[in-house]
Structure formats: structure tokens, C-alpha cells
Amino acid sequence: MTCTIIVGGQWGDEGKGKIVSYLCEKDNPSIIARGGVGPNAGHTVEVGDKKYGIRMVPTGFPNVNAKLAIGAGVLTDPEVLEKELEMLKDFNVAQRIILDSNSGVIELKHREMDKSNVHLSKEIGSTGTGCGPANVDRAMRTLKQAKDVESLQKYLGDVSKEVNTAIENNENVLIEGTQGALLSLFHGSYPYVTSKDTNASSFAADVGVGPTKIDEVIVVFKSYPTRVGEGPFPSEMTEEEAETLGVIEYGTVTGRRRRVGHFDYELAKKVCDLNGATQIALTCLDKYDTECYGMKKYEDLSDKSKEFIKIMEQKLGVKVTLISTGPELSQTIDIRNK
Template sequence: MTCTIVVGGQWGDEGKGKIISYLCDKDNPSIVARGGVGPNAGHTVEVNGEKYGIRMVPTGFPNRSSKLAIGAGVLVDPEVLLKEIEMLDKFNIKDRLIVDKHCGIIEEKHKEMDKSNNHLSKEIGSTGTGCGPANVDRAMRTLKLAKDIEVLKPFLGDVSNTLNDALDNGENVLIEGTQGTLLSLYYGSYPYVTSKDTTASSFAADVGIGPTKVDEVVVVFKSYPTRVGEGPFPTEMSFDESEKLGLVEYGTVTGRRRRVGFFDYELARRVCRLNGATQIAITCLDKYDKECYGITDYDNLTEKGKAFIKEIEEKVGVPVTIISTGPELHQTIDLR
């Protein structure tokens, strides 16, 4: 039995989708459960050369033998969820998805409030998906829950019971967190944060398991961290500099250009302590050093690539066990 939580180590956009998909393929968990805020986080998953941008369905969907669960702590936009179920029809999502009956529901009014609130949309850089206003209503005890929504009834269940039963039966469970630790309402660069905590502890609570059930916490860092929207970014480089390095990216949800910076070892150490990290996954090593592209054996990495990995381990104090060297699942070094 292994319960693993995957957490973003920066401001989101770390490439968690690739890492989660790889772990689902390699470790074959019986359940992949999603924690986090809601549809304000987008993950890009590439399967056989085809890219899928998703915001609600757990990114472990390519493994057809895994159940997919959305925990009670996650806000659900029924419109977004149903569109994704339809888009991913060939992966048989309808028969595998469990939406916790206690998930909060985002309504049109929440999205309108999000977009019309100048403080959120302009100053903070909200995604406009309605998550913040919906979480306000949840705190005020006026929010609709998934059990109140007719179109969601075929998918409703008790995610906490399902996960705990699986763990009691000795099955592997993977919990995927959304956003990044530095967007946490409590530990991020407030007020330029999301509307709840985004660390491993909260993701466990989102899906209804206790801390003693967690075995591994994998924190994902991108070799060049990125950030969408406003807020501090200590190691940020100029757009001109990022263009020279070929680092031009756009957010999955908003389409806004991502700000790019250099790896911040001090922040990475803090993030690993906040999450109780047992392992680090590094993505986009091929962007740090193009000669590392597609390499699957650590010994074949360039000296530059190896030195970067070694420096992370020494300065952050957590072993790097998974290294992504390209977008495809097989372009991965697994040192576990």
C-alpha cells in the first residue's frame, strides 16, 4: 500500500500533469484523486502526441484501470466538468469518475463576480473562474453542493470512504494537488494567491484521508519556474531574456503569457519543508540544457544537467527521484 501526494513546488505550471501521468502509468494506482481549489488550475497532458488541456478531471485519466475521484474540498463547475468528460470520451471517464457529493458548486454568478471585481481581476490577476467568490459562499454556508445538482447525480459518491477502503485493502492511491505551494492562501505571496491552502496537508484533507495514511510527498519543480498573473517573483528574468533562452509559455486556463525566472533554491527548500517532501520531481530539464532532451538514463545526462540536479539536492535537502527530459511519458528518468 502506498499513498502518494503530488504537489506543485512553485506558482503552478510546474508540469505536474506529466509527472502524475507518468506515476499513474508506472505505479498503476487503483484510484487517482484530485484535491485543490477547482477549475482555476489547468493541467496539460500529452498522450501519444495528442495534448489535452483539462481543469476538472484528474490528470491520471490516461490509465484506464484507475478510478478517478474529485474530493469534497474541490469546487466543481458542472459545465466545465461535463465538457471534459465528453472530450475524453475515448478514455471511458463516465464509468470511472466519482465526484464527492459534498463538493461545492461554482455557478454563473460566481464567475461574473470574479470577472467584475476590479481587485481580483486586475490587481490580483484572478483567472475569473469563480473559485474565490464560491469559496466565500462556502464559508458563509450558502453554497450549493454537488448533491443538489441533477446532472452530476450519475457521478456522485463518497470519495473519503472510497479512498480509505482502498488503502485498507492495500491498494496504491495517488492524490494530485493543483496550483503551486507559493499560491497558498496561507503560505504564498499574499494577497497574490489563490483562495485556499495548496500544500500536501490540505490536499489530504480535500480528499478525506488523515495524515498518517500518506507515505510519499512528491514536490514538482520546473527547471525554470514560471508564474501567471501578478505578485512577487524574486528570480524573474525579462521577457527579452526568456525569449533568447526559448522560454515562451502561456497559461493553460487564462492563455496569458507566463513570467519566467531562474531556479530559486531558497524558496524550494521552504516549499519542501511546508509539504514534508520525501521526493522531488524536476521537469523541463531539457529546457535547462537542450542536450538532455529525451534522455532516460541518468548516467547519460550532460555534466551540466547532473550538476544542476546535484545542486538542488544539496541546497534543498531532498532527493531528486524523477527527472523529466521531454513531454512524452517515456522521456523520464526514474531514480526511485
């Protein structure tokens, strides 16, 4: 049994949602806990022929046997949370969710401040969800907590206690982080970053787990990095080149077109070091090489893809154990135990 943290290895949008969904189905964790900033990160989860865009609920919600937790370090927008609980009622999410009593609460004033601040909205490219201003209030000790909001009372609990109890009982625990490591307030391309750290150690702290209890850190890299909004992007390609490769994407929260680049080994090595990565999950390999679409066995991959993976492992010093070759969960190559 293991406690595993999932981390985005670039600027977000790496396909963490699919990797989390796959692990939830394959490893059947007893609790799926969310760390990260708050509702400023969107994830798209596909269940059958339906797509769900979520910002608060852990993306592992399709596993109806697992408890779903939102850690104390995560900001909560009550309106967004309630909408998602209603949207996901067929999955019984409202009965399984545990919102930490100490989670900070985003209010209307935070969203308005976020959108009206020219530096944040225009220059930095904030999502306008109120996370930055709310984290300012949290640092000033003036922010409301979930336990102060009447409508949230029925969801409250002690996430740290729940997670640590599961670990002590030798159950599988999955901690899913949001955004990407390169958007970290401390280690990213400041000032074009989010309002807190977005690496494994912070995600563990968000849900109240000590570092010695973490068994695996899986960093998720997309075969071609993407970025929404402003900020440095060393390996960025032109929109025309991206279109030629068939890579046209839009952000889940903002709807803005994503900037696209070539895989950056130097930045990827930095991310692996920052997170103490024990495994790499590689997504969108089918976009890097269309011949690999839907492949389910490593030996069936093209020589081009195998060489890409080999170079990645050599330069980053971490084994690639999960490979996504399409949007469906079945289109995943799992070589964790090989």
C-alpha cells in the same frame, strides 16, 4: 503499496500533469484523487499525438483501470465537468468518475462576480473561473453542494471512503494537487494567491485522508519557475532573456504569457519544508540544458545537469527521484529505487 501526493513546488505550471501521467502508467494506482481549488487550474495531458486541456478531471485519466475521484474540498463547475467528460469519452471517464457529494458547486453568479471584481480580475489577476467567490459562499455556508445539483447525481459518491478503502486494501493511491505551493492562501505571496491552501496537508484533507496514511509527498519543480499574473517573483528574468533561452510559455486556463525566472533555492527549500517532501520531481531539464533532451538514463546526463541536481539535493535536503527531459512519458528518468 503507497499513498502518494503530488504537489506543485512553485506558482503552478510545473509539469505536474506529465509526472502524474507517468506515475499512473508506471505504478498503476487503483484510484487517482484530485485535491485543490477547482477549475481555475489547467493541466495539459498528451496521449499519443493528442493534447487534452483539462480543469476538473484528474490528469491520470489515461489509465483506464483506475477510478477517478474529485474530493469534497474541490469546487466543481458542472458545465466544465460535463464538457470534459464528453471530450474524454474514449477513455470511459464518465463511468469511472466519483464526485464527492459534498463538493462545492460554482454557479454563473460566481463567475460573473469574479470577472467584474476589479480587485480580483485586474489587481490580483484572477482566472475569472468563480473559485474565489464560491469559496466565500462556502465559508458563509450558503454554497450549493454537488448533491444539490440534479445533473451531477449520477457521478456522486463518498471519495474519502473510496480512498481509505483502497489504502486499507494495500492498493496504490495517487492524490494530485493543483496550482503550486507558493499560490497558497496561507503560505504564498498574499494577496497574489488563490483562495485556499495548496499544499500536501490540504490536498489530503480535500479527499478525506488523514496525515498518517500518506507515504510519499513528491514536490514537482520546474528547472526554471514560471508565474502567470501579478505578484512577487524574486528570481524573475526579463522577457528578452527568457526568449534567448527559448522559454516562451502561456497559461493553460488564461492564455496569458508566463513570466519566467531562475531556479530559486530559498523558496524551494521553504516549499519542501511546508510539504514534508520525501521526493522531488524535476521537470523541463531539457530547457535548462538542451543537451539532455530525451535522455532516459541518469548516467547519460551532462555534467552541467548533474551538478544542478546535486546542488538542489544539497540545498533542499530531498532526493531528486524523477527527472523529465521532454514532453513524452518515455522521456523520464526514474531513480526512485536506486
